[in-house]
Amino acid sequence: MDCDILIIGAGIQGAAVAHLAAQRGYRVRLIEQFSRAAEGTSSRSSKLIHGGLRYLETGQFKLVRQCLQAQRTLLRERPSLVTLAPFHFPVYADTTRPTWKIAAGLWLYRLLGGYPFTRVPEKEWGHLDGLNTNGLRAVFRYYDAQTDDRALTEAILTDAQALGAKIDFNTRFKQADCDSTQCRVRCHGPVGQEDITAAVLINAAGPWVNQVLGRVTPHSTPL
Structure with missing residues (x-):
């Protein structure tokens, strides 16, 4: 298995989960479709x-x-x-x-x-x-x-990286096939297509959460 926890989305929720999981010794990987953190709701909050x-x-x-x-x-x-x-x-x-x-x-x-x-x-x-x-x-x-909502998100994500979490920007989630033991996730990043296996898949995609849900098998009820 490539990692214990794979997180989709580098907003404040994804960053916080990555940080807490890395603190507890889990092998964490996070993928983000944009080139930096907090490109969605996490930089458009009430502050x-x-x-x-x-x-x-x-x-x-x-x-x-x-x-x-x-x-x-x-x-x-x-x-x-x-x-x-x-x-x-x-x-x-x-x-x-x-x-x-x-x-x-x-x-x-x-x-x-x-x-x-x-x-x-x-x-x-x-x-x-x-x-x-x-x-x-x-x-x-x-x-x-x-x-400063974006700066806070970036700081938490930087701390997660320092604890061993791997963060991949410009990486788009394509699909996932999950069973009772693992999720097999396909994504596309700067180096091309990649398949990742993880024990747990966390959907922290913010405004895109239902798009992610629609590409996960078995299908879940939209949020």
């Missing part, structure tokens, strides 16, 4: 490493805690790429959520592992660029993390 604030409203507290833990890990391990930034939450007279509910949500966010929030004094509202003060009732300041 936020958010802690899951919006999930509080649906009661997904465990998920919020996990998001905040991951955020703190990235802030600690990638300080040059992931930084803490202030965000402002305005509350207007016609806002569907009352001020107390938003304050309670931010308090819970802090309790689950977030950073302190404050209520911005009315005298400071005028210093917030672009803020419409008509009907404004309150403004809260809280903190989340920002990143």
